[in-house]
Amino acid sequence: MIILSPILANAHRLEGFTEKLPTLLFQRFAMQQMPFTQLQALVLDSGGLFPNQFTEGETCVLHAPLLRKLELSALASDGTTRSFLDCHSGTPCIKIPWSQLTHFSSKYNDLSKESFVDFSVFLSQMPNLETFILQEHELYNRHANWKVQDGKQRYSFKRLKTLRVLAPHSVMFPLLAIMQTPHLEHLNLELQDGPRAEGVLCPDDYEDGGDMMGAWERKFVNGITGLLNTLENRSSVTSLGLWCFQRLPVVNIVKQLPSLRRLAMSDLEEELTDFLSSGWNKDLGTSASRTFPDLQSLTFEIDWYSKKALDKPHGTNKRILQTIEDRLKTGQEVKLERVRIMYESFGRGILKDAFLDPLAKWTDASSSHRIWLEPVEIDMIHGKLLFID
Numbered sequence: 001m002i003i004l005s006p007i008l009a010n011a012h013r014l015e016g017f018t019e020k021l022p023t024l025l026f027q028r029f030a031m032q033q034m035p036f037t038q039l040q041a042l043v044l045d046s047g048g049l050f051p052n053q054f055t056e057g058e059t060c061v062l063h064a065p066l067l068r069k070l071e072l073s074a075l076a077s078d079g080t081t082r083s084f085l086d087c088h089s090g091t092p093c094i095k096i097p098w099s100q101l102t103h104f105s106s107k108y109n110d111l112s113k114e115s116f117v118d119f120s121v122f123l124s125q126m127p128n129l130e131t132f133i134l135q136e137h138e139l140y141n142r143h144a145n146w147k148v149q150d151g152k153q154r155y156s157f158k159r160l161k162t163l164r165v166l167a168p169h170s171v172m173f174p175l176l177a178i179m180q181t182p183h184l185e186h187l188n189l190e191l192q193d194g195p196r197a198e199g200v201l202c203p204d205d206y207e208d209g210g211d212m213m214g215a216w217e218r219k220f221v222n223g224i225t226g227l228l229n230t231l232e233n234r235s236s237v238t239s240l241g242l243w244c245f246q247r248l249p250v251v252n253i254v255k256q257l258p259s260l261r262r263l264a265m266s267d268l269e270e271e272l273t274d275f276l277s278s279g280w281n282k283d284l285g286t287s288a289s290r291t292f293p294d295l296q297s298l299t300f301e302i303d304w305y306s307k308k309a310l311d312k313p314h315g316t317n318k319r320i321l322q323t324i325e326d327r328l329k330t331g332q333e334v335k336l337e338r339v340r341i342m343y344e345s346f347g348r349g350i351l352k353d354a355f356l357d358p359l360a361k362w363t364d365a366s367s368s369h370r371i372w373l374e375p376v377e378i379d380m381i382h383g384k385l386l387f388i389d
Contacts, residue, residue, distance in 0.1 A: 011036055018043040036064040045073035061095045069103040070096065098125035102159070105133040116147065120178055124155045132160060134175065136167040136192075147174065154180035154230065164188040164241075173223035180230040188241035188264070189224070220248045228256055235259040241299070242266070251275055260292050261335075264299035266342070273319045280326040298324065299340040301378070302354065304347030317354040328362050328369055340374045351375060 011034040019026050026044060029036075042064070104126055111119055111134070126132075160181045165172050169191060228234060237257045241264035242250050250265060251272045265272065279290035303316055327336050339359065343351045355373075362371045 008032060008034060012038060014039050016041040016043075020045045033060055033063075036062070036067070038066060039064040040066050041069040041071075042067060043071040044075065045071075046075050062097060064097065065100070067097060068101060070101055071103075071105040071107075072109055073107040075109050098122075099128065101126050102128055103131040104129055105131075107133075107135040108137060110137065116174060120155070123178070127155070127157060128159055129157055130159050131162040131164075132157070133162075133164045134167060134171075135165075136171050148177040152178065154178055156180045156182075158182060160184055162186040166190040166192065168192045169219060173219055176223050176227045179227060181227065182230060182232040183236055184227075184231060185236055186239040186262075187227075187237060188239075188243075189245075190241075190243040191245055217248060220245065221252055224253050225256065228253075238262065240264070258292075259294065261294050262297040262299075263292070263295060264297075264340075266301045267303075268300045268316070268320050268323075270316065270319065273316075273323045277323045277326055280323075294335050295327070296335050297338040297340065298336065299342065301342040302347055302351055304344065304350045317350065321355060321358055324359065328371065334369055336369075336371060338372045338374060340376060342376050342378045345377060345379050 008029065011029060014036060015038050017026065017036075017039060020043075026042075111122070114122070155178055157179060160179075161184065163179075163181065163184060163186070165175060165188070167175070167190075172189060172191065228237075231237065234257055236259075238259055239262040240254065240257055240260055241262075242253065243264065243266045246267045249271075250267070250269070254260070254263070254272060255275065263276075268276075276291055300320065324336070324339060327334050339355075341351060341355055356375065359371070359373055361367055362369065363373050364370065
């Protein structure tokens with residue numbers, strides 16, 4: 001405690017506090033009932049361990065009137081050790097002033113272990129959020145009780161600007177179904193399972209009959225469109241990321257958002273590239289008919305595997321390149337500034353031949369419109385879209 005004394009004496013001056021791995025430092029502060037009168041940002045990461053110095057029944061209230069940003073990682077309970085946060089059912093060790101938060105990030109805290117009712121109540125405690133980031137584990141069938149009751153009222157998040165979710169479908173779509181986001185600007189969704197994963201749908205998903213793809217498409221289109229229907233104006237959404245939604249009709253979502261400036265897709269399939277190219281070929285019409293005239297950033301993952309992508313001269317990669325070049329050839333009218341290409345190490349050769357070499361002329365300072373070409377190797381990246389600006 002002697003070592004902590006200088007910090008404790010100045011707790012009222014701290015504006016930010018970050019604790020990585022379970023040093024228990026913040027718990028010790030809280031047990032002292034120290035007022036953090038200037039604390040604005042708190043980051044806690046337990047590293048997947050479950051230390052707890054609180055005695056049974058002991059609870060304290062975090063006094064931090066300026067706290068706005070909270071990031072929690074790997075703070076799930078092991079089932080026997082009491083959680084020191086009240087994001088899980090049961091009596092918490094530390095009561096967080098959830099209602100004053102404007103930024104909340106939860107990474108691998110197993111919030112989905114709770115019943116959907118408990119999770120909904122927990123989420124409703126943060127009506128002033130401007131940014132919400134949720135990252136959950138990929139565990140199939142564990143979330144079977146995450147069902148949204150028909151007619152359930154959505155919780156209003158009037159200030160929410162940024163929503164980023166990395167989760168299985170059984171977490172993602174129920175979450176979207178209870179949120180009302182009238183002023184959303186940035187939406188990034190990364191699906192941890194999907195049509196390529198077998199055995200993850202339950203019998204209720206086939207309630208209208210049909211095949212597996214039909215069930216997936218209903219979940220996908222209805223889930224995201226339902227959220228977009230809560231917007232006051234769909235032009236408010238300027239950034240969209242949809243990752244790992246292969247074989248699903250992403251173009252149906254993209255078409256609903258006319259004012260996109262940033263677009264990130266893992267799969268730029270044929271119908272989508274055709275839509276993005278619409279009006280940009282010089283023979284197709286005026287700028288008034290061009291899709292996404294204000295698009296500044298395009299992110300995609302190259303397909304280095306399928307025959308459809310590699311076919312010459314009209315393979316998928318060739319079509320994507322043509323889509324980009326059609327925009328750049330319009331000169332001063334084009335807004336495209338960044339092309340970010342995600343790739344796996346196996347695809348380095350295709351990356352160079354299909355994109356880097358042909359687009360090199362647009363990265364030169366002497367070009368009519370210079371772009372920032374950014375290749376990103378993703379072999380070891382999980383949650384690729386969560387932190388893309």
